[in-house]
Amino acid sequence: MIFHVLTIFPEFFEGPFAHGVVKRAADSGIVSIRIHNLRDWTHDRHRTVDDRPFGGGEGMVLKPEPVFEAVEAIWPERGEGRKALLLSAQGRRFDQAMANRLAKERELLLLCGRYEGVDERVAAHLADDEISIGNYVLSGGELAAAVVVDSVARLIPGVLGNETSAAFDSFQESGHGEGLLDCPHWTRPAEFRGWKAPEVLLNGNHEEIRKFRREAAREKTAKLRPDLLG
Secondary structure (H helix, E strand, O other): OEEEEEEOOHHHHHOOOOOHHHHHHHHOOOOEEEEEEHHHHOOOOOOOOEEOOOOOOOOOEEOHHHHHHHHHHHOOOOOOOEEEEEEEEEEEEOOHHHHHHHOOOOEEEEEEOEOOEEOHHHHHHOOOEEEEOOOOOOOEOHHHHHHHHHHHHOOOOOOOOOOOHHHHOOOOOOOOOOOOOOOOOOOOOOEEOOEEOOHHHHOOOHHHHHHHHHHHHHHHHHHHOHHHHO
16 A cells, blocks of 8 residues: 655654554555655745635635645546545544555545645545544644554554454454454563463463453443443
8 A cells, every 4th residue: 555645744754654563564565655745836935835714813724726736746647546635623533444444445645734724625625535533633634644554554464463463453343343442461470569360361261261352352341431332
């Protein structure tokens, strides 16, 4: 898969994509991450990407011209398997189900909003979807874009060392099923400061372990995210 990120802060992504699973996936060629500087599609000496909002108000708004020109230059033809996503606080909530759907695309283009927002014509006529990673406001879409790339990339075959790992992630409908949180985990030592790992995990009975983990996942979900039990 190819991830494109359109941003006014390309240097921001030198950190998030330089480590861990995403870096290994990029190094192995399973994914490609291409960072594009929005200012490359401006035509004045100040490389202006924003302007004051019509009707007044605080803050500045990203102009439509450079965003449209950038996307049309990156993708002269959109075609199937290519999705442009606008990251904004007003978007639909990003979740595991959406990550699973996006992982089936060939290319994603993430448009990082900034300032007070982005000209609405970008959302209405250019982006395929407008998404938010939560009910809070960030200074820009860069952090959100990094979250989306990481979440989607790990679902692509070959990215994780163990192909079944993602199936048991929190919120997945596969694995423990029902979109529960992942079950709690323990490792060595079996006893630490008087707290013991559950004996069932040490006895080697895989059927008992499976049942225990499923029930533990339900208990943790009920405690921390009862809304998921619906």
